[in-house]
Amino acid sequence: MFDAPRCPYPTCRFHLRPQPGFCVRIGHYRPLCRPHPVPRFRCRACRRTFSRQTFRADYRQKKPHLNARFLDLMIRCVGQRPAAQSLGVARRTVERRFLWLARHAAWFHQNRLRPGSLAGPFQLDELETFEANRYQPVTVPVLIDRRTFFIVDTAVAPLRRKGRMTPLQRRRRAEHETLHGRRPSHSRNAVRRVLASLHRLAPARAPVTLETDQKPLYGRLGRALFGDRLDWRAFPATARRDHRNPLFPINHTNARLRHFLSRLKRRTWCVSRTRHHLQAHLSIAALWVNYCRGITGRTRTTPAQALRLCPAAYRLEEALSWREDWGPRSPALAPQFCQASCTRSSGIF
Numbered sequence: 060m061f062d063a064p065r066c067p068y069p070t071c072r073f074h075l076r077p078q079p080g081f082c083v084r085i086g087h088y089r090p091l092c093r094p095h096p097v098p099r100f101r102c103r104a105c106r107r108t109f110s111r112q113t114f115r116a117d118y119r120q121k122k123p124h125l126n127a128r129f130l131d132l133m134i135r136c137v138g139q140r141p142a143a144q145s146l147g148v149a150r151r152t153v154e155r156r157f158l159w160l161a162r163h164a165a166w167f168h169q170n171r172l173r174p175g176s177l178a179g180p181f182q183l184d185e186l187e188t189f190e191a192n193r194y195q196p197v198t199v200p201v202l203i204d205r206r207t208f209f210i211v212d213t214a215v216a217p218l219r220r221k222g223r224m225t226p227l228q229r230r231r232r233a234e235h236e237t238l239h240g241r242r243p244s245h246s247r248n249a250v251r252r253v254l255a256s257l258h259r260l261a262p263a264r265a266p267v268t269l270e271t272d273q274k275p276l277y278g279r280l281g282r283a284l285f286g287d288r289l290d291w292r293a294f295p296a297t298a299r300r301d302h303r304n305p306l307f308p309i310n311h312t313n314a315r316l317r318h319f320l321s322r323l324k325r326r327t328w329c330v331s332r333t334r335h336h337l338q339a340h341l342s343i344a345a346l347w348v349n350y351c352r353g354i355t356g357r358t359r360t361t362p363a364q365a366l367r368l369c370p371a372a373y374r375l376e377e378a379l380s381w382r383e384d385w386g387p388r389s390p391a392l393a394p395q396f397c398q399a400s401c402t403r404s405s406g407i408f
């Protein structure tokens with residue numbers, strides 16, 4: 060039996076402070092995309108009506124059954140065009156569903172994190188890829204919890220192409236910069252954004268252990284944010300990247316992201332056209348890695364379970380069940396409502 064946790068209208072007084080019995084059931088309707096009836100309710104305060112579907116993440120979608128399959132394709136190194144062919148829908152449908160899924164994944168991750176919920180130790184590193192062409196590289200700082208491989212945060216920022224280049228490549232870079240302007244390097248800003256999210260989530264006044272390579276930028280930004288609380292441990296980046304390397308967790312995470320996401324493949328037609336879409340794909344990957352996939356192939360315990368951020372692993376359908384965009388002012392959902400999204404015996408999916 061479904062009980063509405065709040066009035067879905069922000070102007071209603073029962074949206075922020077719902078009370079028992081604030082709404083009454085007024086029948087149901089039968090949608091075309093589901094075989095079972097959907098109950099309807101009326102709020103006693105604002106007198107407006109809503110249904111159980113109002114609280115679903117797939118609210119107003121005509122093909123909600125595609126969501127879990129589409130998420131599965133997006134973390135299996137499949138591009139959007141092959142995904143549309145596999146699902147039997149138009150490419151424009153997949154493009155819109157991709158942006159919806161990215162917004163939902165970002166809200167899902169944000170709503171399960173709270174100040175003081177992560178104690179570390181943490182590891183940080185930057186992987187590099189490009190947008191549109193190889194003369195527009197981008198940096199992707201990735202921050203994880205070392206023990207559970209939990210992806211805390213990611214960011215995307217532009218870089219200027221560097222390293223060894225042939226005379227032809229230098230000439231092409233000059234032609235590109237003549238047309239589009241000199242490409243800025245915002246690695247500092249991206250790393251600062253990632254560390255700022257850690258500053259909000261780490262326990263107050265507790266030591267913060269951050270393990271990185273020997274890039275001086277990490278130590279400077281970390282000390283600026285955490286002061287004497289920071290325990291920065293730098294290791295050489297030239298060491299062999301095996302299990303004996305202290306930075307194996309972050310190196311392994313970056314390698315898995317390149318394996319899961321088609322946009323991060325080094326030579327592929329699926330390269331991101333914009334940084335915004337790359338960040339969206341990373342949000343989708345974080346949802347699956349943190350809350351749906353086991354830490355290793357031999358265990359079903361997810362990183363979020365190991366950190367006690369959720370009671371059980373989410374199936375793909377469960378992770379995409381309920382709306383997550385109520386905003387920080389909205390109260391937490393009722394306990395029975397949250398539990399409904401984690402149970403496997405519910406008949407509302």
